[in-house]
Structure formats: structure tokens, C-alpha cells
Amino acid sequence: MHTQGSLSHQVKAYHNWKKELIRQISRYRLWLQDNNLFTDDISQRIRHGLELLIEDELTIAFVGEYSRGKTELINALFFAEFGQRMLPSQAGRTTMCPTELFFDRTENANYLLLLPIETRTEEHSLQELRRQPARWIRHELDQSTPDVMREVLAEVARVKSVTPAEARALGFEEGNLEHDRENPDQVLVPAWRNAQISIRHPLFERGLRILDTPGLNALGSEPELTISMLPAAHAVIFLLSADTGVTASDMTIWKEYIDTRNADHRAGRFAVLNKIDVLW
Numbered sequence: 001m002h003t004q005g006s007l008s009h010q011v012k013a014y015h016n017w018k019k020e021l022i023r024q025i026s027r028y029r030l031w032l033q034d035n036n037l038f039t040d041d042i043s044q045r046i047r048h049g050l051e052l053l054i055e056d057e058l059t060i061a062f063v064g065e066y067s068r069g070k071t072e073l074i075n076a077l078f079f080a081e082f083g084q085r086m087l088p089s090q091a092g093r094t095t096m097c098p099t100e101l102f103f104d105r106t107e108n109a110n111y112l113l114l115l116p117i118e119t120r121t122e123e124h125s126l127q128e129l130r131r132q133p134a135r136w137i138r139h140e141l142d143q144s145t146p147d148v149m150r151e152v153l154a155e156v157a158r159v160k161s162v163t164p165a166e167a168r169a170l171g172f173e174e175g176n177l178e179h180d181r182e183n184p185d186q187v188l189v190p191a192w193r194n195a196q197i198s199i200r201h202p203l204f205e206r207g208l209r210i211l212d213t214p215g216l217n218a219l220g221s222e223p224e225l226t227i228s229m230l231p232a233a234h235a236v237i238f239l240l241s242a243d244t245g246v247t248a249s250d251m252t253i254w255k256e257y258i259d260t261r262n263a264d265h266r267a268g269r270f271a272v273l274n275k276i277d278v279l280w
């Protein structure tokens with residue numbers, strides 16, 4: 001657990017800062033009321049401000065080419081106590097869709113929500129679809145049975161075999177996809193467009209949200225990741241790996257997805273060199 005000591009400390013500080021600000025705003029509201037300065041307009045603004053603070057989260061995105069170890073790092077940071085890889089991580093392309101980890105304080109429950117890739121052919125944005133629970137496939141997650149939880153979470157890496165025409169209709173470029181070995185005329189696309197994982201974890205309970213992303217090929221095919229999800233992250237961890245060095249596709253990710261005009265330049269951007277054990 002000591003690996004997340006400093007992160008834990010900072011998330012706690014952020015949580016306490018929010019709590020103190022909420023307390024001060026509530027005191028200000030009382031003061032306004034006592035002095036007959038409280039109007040409907042002010043009441044509404046204060047309520048809106050408090051709602052924003054209560055819902056506010058701190059998002060850290062993990063971005064990089066496939067197999068740099070993004071998911072493995074998330075497993076090590078947040079799921080070490082389970083003694084096994086909770087999120088699927090292996091050689092080759094593994095994470096297939098943007099995957100968000102957080103704790104749903106409103107519902108106070110652990111779950112995995114998966115949005116079928118077919119929703120890409122519709123007009124609805126991810127933002128809109130988040131407000132339509134019926135469109136997502138839901139699995140419950142039981143933290144007391146890590147083996148079962150791990151099997152359920154393996155779903156995140158699921159691919160499906162489709163014809164190249166179907167893949168194009170879903171917004172994928174055929175050249176970026178792997179062919180289905182069992183059916184060479186078909187290609188493999190992610191089965192899901194987005195995964196939402198609510199897990200009771202001390203840091204997630206305090207408002208930390210993690211965004212795990214796929215490597216370049218799948219990264220580019222989800223426009224909302226580039227337009228809204230990554231620019232909205234408070235910090236981006238850009239993973240490089242010592243076994244490959246800095247490749248052309250690592251640089252493409254940096255230029256096209258991290259160092260962009262959309263990016264909020266106040267956000268922290270950190271390049272991390274992973275797999276340094278291969279140097280020994």
C-alpha cells in the first residue's frame with residue numbers, strides 16, 4: 001500500500017479542501033440569510049456551486065501505445081491488496097475501450113457497466129448514453145470474491161469478429177485492425193465502446209477517477225476520448241516502455257492526444273518510463 005502513499009495523501013488533502021470549502025459556503029449562506037441578503041438568485045447559485053463541489057472528481061488518465069503497461073500500473077496502484085491482476089493486462093493489445101474506474105457514491109454499489117460498440121452507429125454521444133442506463137450491460141462486482149470479480153472484469157478486453165464493411169460502419173479503419181485468425185476474412189473490433197467500473201476503494205470514495213485507455217489504434221477510433229475525456233482529465237500519465245524505447249507511434253500519441261490545443265495546460269502531464277526491469 002505504501003506505493004500509493006503520496007497519491008493517497010494528496011487525494012485526502014483534496015477531499016478535505018472540498019469539505020472545508022463546502023463548510024465555508026454553508027456558513028456564508030447562513031450569514032446572508034441572517035442579514036436579509038439572501039435572494040432566490042443567490043440561493044440558486046449557491047446550490048449549484050455546492051452541487052458542483054460535491055460531485056467534483058479528480059481524474060487521472062493513463063495514455064500510451066499498447067502494451068506499455070498502463071493497465072498493469074493501475075492494477076499495481078489500486079488493486080495490489082487482491083494479490084492478482086484485477087483488470088486484464090497481457091502482452092499484445094488488451095484494453096479495447098476507454099475504461100473508467102471510480103466509486104459511485106450516489107448508488108453506493110460496486111458494478112461494471114459496458115456500452116455495446118453498436119451504439120457508435122447512432123447519433124447519441126457517450127455523454128447522452130450515460131444518462132440511459134438501459135443501454136448498458138450491467139454486471140455486479142463482489143469484492144469479497146476477487147476471483148469472480150476478475151473474471152467479470154475480463155469482459156473489458158472482449159473483441160468481436162465482424163466483416164470489414166461492418167467495422168467501417170462502426171467507425172474503424174480496417175488497416176488498424178487485427179484479422180480474425182479463425183475467420184481470416186473478418187476483423188476484430190472492440191465489443192464495447194466504454195466501460196464504467198464502480199469499486200469501493202478509499203481513493204475512489206474520496207473522488208479520484210481513473211481513465212485507462214487503449215493503445216493508438218483503438219484510441220483514435222473513439223472521438224469523444226480525444227475531444228472531451230482526455231482534455232477534461234486533471235492529469236495525464238503518458239506511459240513509455242524501456243523494452244521498445246520511444247517509437248514513432250509513442251510520439252504520435254503525445255502529439256495528437258496529449259500535447260493538443262484542446263488540452264487544459266494547467267493539467268499535469270507526466271511521462272513515465274515503465275518496464276525498467278528489462279534493462280537489468
Ligand SMILES: Nc1nc2c(ncn2[C@@H]2O[C@H](COP(=O)(O)OP(=O)(O)OP(=O)(O)O)[C@@H](O)[C@H]2O)c(=O)[nH]1
Binds near residue numbers: 064067069071090094
Ligand atoms: N517486465 C515488465 N513487464 C511489464 C511491466 N509492466 C507491464 N508489463 C507487462 O507488459 C504487458 C502489457 O501490459 P498492459 O498493462 O496490458 O499494457 P497496456 O499499456 O495496458 O496495453 P493495452 O491495454 O493493450 O493498451 C503485460 O504482459 C504486463 O505484465 C513492467 O514494469 N515490467
Ligand SMILES: [Mg+2]
Binds near residue numbers: 214
Ligand atoms: Mg491496458
